[in-house]
Amino acid sequence: MKKKTIITISREFGSGGRMIGKMLAERLKIPFYDKELIEIAAKESGIDKELFEDNDSRTSKGFHLFGALGYSLGGPLSAITELSLNDRLYLVQAHVVEQVANQGACVIVGRCADYVLRERDDVINVFIHADEKDKVARAKTSYEVDLRDVEKSILKIDKRRANYxxxxxxxxxxxxxxxxxxxxxxxxxxxxxxDIIMELMKKEEEHGR
Amino acid sequence: MKKKTIITISREFGSGGRMIGKMLAERLKIPFYDKELIEIAAKESGIDKELFEDNDSRTSKGFHLFGALGYSLGGPLSAITELSLNDRLYLVQAHVVEQVANQGACVIVGRCADYVLRERDDVINVFIHADEKDKVARAKTSYEVDLRDVEKSILKIDKRRANYxxxxxxxxxxxxxxxxxxxxxxxxxxxxxxDIIMELMKKEEEHGR
Incomplete structure (x- = not known):
């Protein structure tokens, strides 16, 4: 079994998952990808960055057909032209996730990275959640949240993430x-x-030997 | 915040969650409750032990009404007579879970213990799952499993646990x-x-201070 050096982090909104990923990358001295992925995806595809930023709120019908049509994530991005914009955004991001994983150890937040990288055996997938009161406190500092109803905003953002x-x-x-x-x-x-994630990467290594 | 000394373990069938709980209890030198709870519940209620053993396969309609009727888990067991057998079995077990938790540090496997003890602040709730191939290998040694179709048996048992x-x-x-x-x-x-659970109980203690 290969040593697991790629960490994906999925997280509830306001759980601090992004910050945990960032701290982890700093401690391990490896690259951290969150919004950074969007920069790369925009640059590579020529699609406007802002479209990526809002992309987890929208999905389009018929994406599952896509697999049946024989398109492959491994193919050139230029092949991805006859799909809806949202599906294209997803595929471009998935392609970038694969690229950065190919470059070696890193932390990737969001972007369905756990799924995109499911065939690799050097990935460890983490989910971070938190109690409501802590999520509310943290969410209040985010521009994405309607301060008149923070609880509802959190629910809405997480619902979008879940749907996506x-x-x-x-x-x-x-x-x-x-x-x-x-x-x-x-x-x-x-x-x-x-600390726990650092510790368990050691455990996994011992177990995987 | 109170130190967390009660560990509940929920687990997929064949994940080794029960064994993890047992090892944990041995290392921490605290009581371990799995089938042991059934013995106590049978003794206390006078209900046949075998009925408890099969009880997670059956639920009965209308249990949620029960709360509305003002019954309380804290009340005497003798009050639980007008309910269906399955609901009575659940309530007797829940009562026993509360009793053993009141006695102090312990490991409790299954029995919705995470939910039963949700108002306490000295409980840590653990869920153990595993990859299909390992669950199949482990399940083959269980008398509960149909060896002609182990995968299907596992699905069925987990479906029952989920429903319950x-x-x-x-x-x-x-x-x-x-x-x-x-x-x-x-x-x-x-x-x-x-090891990870032992480690994180330390973390939680540091964080909770």
């Missing part, structure tokens, strides 16, 4: 079985979660 | 947000999972 994930992966977002480890950041703290 | 859990708790079984930590035992090994 389920649409493109046929899996249920937030279901423990999709991830190697799921953690409640309210129980352990952000630093605590980073 | 969802019926009595109104939560989705196996959803990461219900647990403090969820682990894939195929990634880390059973010993590895025990």
């Amino acid at each position: 994930y389920e649409y493109y992966t046929d899996r249920t977002w937030g279901k423990a079985e999709n991830y190697d480890i799921s953690l409640n950041s309210s129980t352990f703290g952000l630093e605590g979660c980073v | 859990y969802e019926y009595y708790t109104d939560r989705t079984w196996g959803k990461a947000e219900n647990y403090d930590i969820s682990l894939n035992s195929s990634t880390f090994g059973l010993e590895g999972c025990v």
Whole structure:
């Protein structure tokens, strides 16, 4: 078994999952990809960056047909022209996720990376969630949130993430079985979660030998 | 915040979750409750032990009405007479789970213990899952499984567990947000999972201070 050096992080909005990923990348001295992926995807595809930024809110019908038509993620991006814009955005991002994973150890937040990289054996998939009160406190500092009803905004953003994930992966977002480890950041703290993930990468290495 | 000394373990069939709980209890030198709870429940209620053993396969309609009728888990068991047998079995077990938790540090496997003890702040909830191939290998040694179709037997048993859990708790079984930590035992090994849980109980203690 290959040593697992690529970490994907899926997370509830306001759970601190992004920050955990960032701290983890800093401690491990490896690249961190979140919005950075969008920059690369925009550059490579020539599609406007802003379209990617809002892309997890929209899905389009018929994407699952796509596989049946014999398109492949491994193919050139130029082949992806007859699809809806949203499906193209997804595929371009998936392609970039594969590219950065090919370059070696890194932390990737969101972008269905756990699914995109499912055939690799050097990936560890993490899901971060948190208690409502902590998510609300954290969400208040985000520009994405309507401050008049923070709880509702969180629900809405997570619902969008879940729909996006389920649409493109046929899996249920937030279901423990999709991830190697799921953690409640309210129980352990952000630093605590980073420590646990560092620790378990060691465990995995011992077990995988 | 109170130190968390009670560990509940929910698990997929064949994931090794029960064994992880047993090893954990041995290392921590605290009581382990799985079938042991059934013995106590049978003794306390006078209901035949065998009925408890098969009880997670059956649920009865109208249980949710029960709360509305003002029954309380805290009340005497003798009050639980006008309910269906299955609901009575659930309530007796829930009562026993509360009793053993009141006695102090312990590991409890199954029995919706995470839900039953949800109001306590000294509980850590764990979910264990595993890859299909490992579940199949482990399941083959169980008397509950039809050896002619092990995969199907596993699905069936987990479906029963999920239905039972969802019926009595109104939560989705196996959803990461219900647990403090969820682990894939195929990634880390059973010993590895025990180590991680021991480690994170320390983290939680540091964070909770």
